[in-house]
Amino acid sequence: MKIKKPIFKSKNRPPIRVVIVGGGFGGIKTALELGRRPEFQITLISKTDYFLYYPSLYSTATGHSVRESQVALSRIFQNRPISLVKDEVTALDAVRKLIHGKNGKTYHYDVLVMAMGSVTTYFGVNGLSRYAYGMKSIKQVRQLKKHLHQELTLDNHLDKNYVVIGAGPSGVELAGSLVGYLDWLKKVHGLKNCRVKISLVESAPRVLPKLSRRASRRALKRLRSLGIHVMLNQRVNEASSDQVIINGRPLKSHTVIWTSGVANHPLYKKYPETFQLNGGGKVAVDEYLRAAPHIYVIGDNAATVYSGLAQTALHDAIFLADHLKRLAASQPLRPYRAVKPPTVVPIGPNWALMEWGWLVMSGRLAALVRRLADFIGYDDVLPIGQALGVWRSSFKREENCPVCLRAIVGARATVNLTRSKTTG
Structure with a gap:
């Protein structure tokens, strides 16, 4: 796929309007990487006002704190010059370089980053x-x-x-x-x-x-x-x-x-003149993750080798941010290189399976690696202090059931009493 290289830099040019669609790993990381650069004006559009940490949903579903799976976007971007918009993109005009939201608003862009994630399919x-x-x-x-x-x-x-x-x-x-x-x-x-x-x-x-x-x-x-x-x-x-x-x-x-069962976001199918889809429904991109002039597709939506993994979305975001900085500064461009991330799957308490290249490891050590990987995942989108707080919440039980709540409170009281006797 050959796409003409866009030129951004010129004398007295206003900030480059970068509109990012999607509040997942890819979208957030791209915004964070570009947000401190004065040559960019960042708008992030998300249909929710929070970031969903998918790797921990299984844990939240089985009795642990919702804090480990949900973090407010306002918390992630506090004190950052990034405009947050709660909306859902419904239409795209690639010629006029604008997108339309479900709430009736229109957003103009110089660069559009699509990181919309996948949707559930029941086949x-x-x-x-x-x-x-x-x-x-x-x-x-x-x-x-x-x-x-x-x-x-x-x-x-x-x-x-x-x-x-x-x-x-x-x-x-x-x-x-x-x-x-x-x-x-x-x-x-x-x-x-x-x-x-x-x-x-x-x-x-x-x-x-x-x-x-x-x-x-x-x-x-x-x-x-x-x-x-x-x-x-x-x-x-x-x-x-x-x-x-x-x-x-x-x-x-x-x-x-x-x-x-997951499928690519249905928006891409609506614009075959803009997006070329592969057999799996993902968007074909060039060596810079471009799908069309001024439009980039990253994370789950892109037809890259390891698409569908959180680590890949982060890798894509870091690459794209560097790419846009180079374009803005008229520096030589570097092509995208896919990197195979490790996979760590917890299976029951204190046990996990890890595969990275030829290495396959299982047991308690792999479970510790997964705990560390989760902390790194939070740290990728949060300041280290906040990341630590969210990560620690994964060790806490959370229930609405009165019987379960009494059991949790009783267990905590027993632990505190035991600690008090030990220290005393």
Whole structure:
């Protein structure tokens, strides 16, 4: 793809208007990298007023603080010369260099950075969108937690089957964490006779299919050691309020959790004259991540080698910010180079699987690496003090249920009493 190089620098030129669409890793990091440079005027448009830390949603869904998954954008950009706009982009005019928002406003740009992230797709499976619980937003996570409490407390003699669909990182993380969380709920609520079964369903022949076979085997062994029923080469055909059909066979369940299926943002399909899409629906970009003159696409939306990972979105943002600085200063340009990031998947308490190149590591050490990786992820978008505070919140339990709250308060009181006796 050959796109004519834009020229920004000229004498007495006003600041370059950079409009960034998307409040995820890529959009935020691009804004932070450019925000202190006087030659740029930055506007970030996000449909929410907070940053969602997707890697920790499984943890928030299973009893930990919402603070680890949601950070206000105003907090991230405080004391930064960046204009924040809560809006959703609905239309684009590449010729006139402007975009339109859902709230009726129009935004003019010199440079447009598209970092809109992916959307959930159910692949046309009947009933999934209505009956399956999602894991893509704080609202969905809260709905799932509320449902888990209701299911365990309504009838303590009913056998329960919780079905997690998708054995990618999100599904594996959730299934592993769900084991301990459901056991904790049963203990707190005194449900001694309540049996629970967790099934993990995957259409591919192995779990974590994007990782190596060696890593997949370790993950499978760990999942089974936790008592999780792993179903491979199984496709979901239909879902209803009390069952899910898998490979033509019904599986009774009131709790189906959909962690699979993402598609590129539908806006790109509306403008085939501007965006070229590959077979997977992602946007083709050149060696500078440009999709069209003055339009850059990064993160999940771009057809790059490791697209879809948070680390890739950050890498793209750092590259693009440097690229735009070079354009503004008429310096030589450097082409984009994809970098394969490490993958660390926690599976149950104090255990994780890590793969980086040829290295595959599992156990407690990998779990510590994941903890460190989460802190680095927060530090990429927050000042170090705030990043530390958010990271520490991941160790705290958070519940709305009165019974669970009493148990949490009691546990904290016991810990404080023990500490007091020890220090005394």
